[in-house]
Amino acid sequence: MPEGDTVYAAAARLRAGLAGRVLESSDFRIPSLATADLSGREVLAVRSVGKHLLIDVAESGPGVGDTLSIHSHLKMEGAWHVHPRGQRWRRPAYQARAVLRTADHEAVGFDLGVLELLADPDAALAYLGPDLLADDFDREEAIRRLGSDPDATIGAALLDQRLIAGIGNVFRSEICFLRRVLPTRPVGEVDLGPVVDLSRRLLWANRMRSARTTTGNTSPNARMWVYGRHGRLCRRCATPVKRGELESPGGERSVYWCPRCQV
Structure with a gap:
């Protein structure tokens, strides 16, 4: 993807x-x-x-x-x-x-x-938010744009390319898991600085990899924390991973989360 x-x-x-x-x-x-x-x-x-x-x-x-x-x-x-x-x-x-x-x-x-x-x-392309992989990435502008609608869900905001450019459905689920926030949590309740920093770090680490990974493990069945793992056990707490549909830019998209690790 x-x-x-x-x-x-x-x-x-x-x-x-x-x-x-x-x-x-x-x-x-x-x-x-x-x-x-x-x-x-x-x-x-x-x-x-x-x-x-x-x-x-x-x-x-x-x-x-x-x-x-x-x-x-x-x-x-x-x-x-x-x-x-x-x-x-x-x-x-x-x-x-x-x-x-x-x-x-x-x-x-x-x-x-x-x-x-x-x-x-x-x-x-001027409508796009700060590009996470740009050499001159503007962290503060990315935080400002992500927080522009505090009532929006963090899951929807991360996919909105007008706010921050480069995140898709895979990274959206993984970022929310690693920050221990539910994708449905309102933006106004999320500490956005660490979310932006993690987003840039994950995309940067994967920019030239042949196999995308957010766990650091490149084995085929061990690359993701939650994305694509519906019903399988969370790698942290062994609770079954959930999947649902979240209203996002462009329509509803699948999202994955751990109901215990994320709040």
Whole structure:
């Protein structure tokens, strides 16, 4: 499930294969970009902003405009793969939404939930809260935004990308467990400083891992404290882990908690 750490790692892989190179061809397989052609443009940078991924390309002649960014969001099933040209794709071609080729590398975006060209990506994403993986992460602003609605549940607030960017459903449950707070507890009753610090620490620790873990154990059945462990015993107190639906940005989402460890 792509969260901020997953997108950060995807950006790093794309950066290694594309940054500083000229696109020999671009193939966007969605109707809105069917005629877009970025060939001849240099890839200036690849960066993540929360759960959003931006590939910045340079100005080059007439066509789609000046310097712009390829903006994508992985949603639930999306992925970017980058590999030497000529290597077999690891997913079926019908899932491809974008294909970018340089002289020696190929990047393919599969099942991207959002794909568009933006002339001013920073303005388009200005609504996002502080990015947990940004070098200039603003801790105090993140705390201020999270606390802006004291009646909201902490579980819903953590998923609201306008407040803090990068947390998804997995980290939401794990953060609440590690802070020993129920996801349904009102924000106004939660000490937000430690929540923000833990959130940044967890995403930072996982940003380049092949297997996400919040326990520190990378064994397949030992990576999470509560997420995905409904009915199994809490690793701390041996109480069965609960699962429920919590109203969150975008609709109800599953959340996991220990009814004994969290209050």
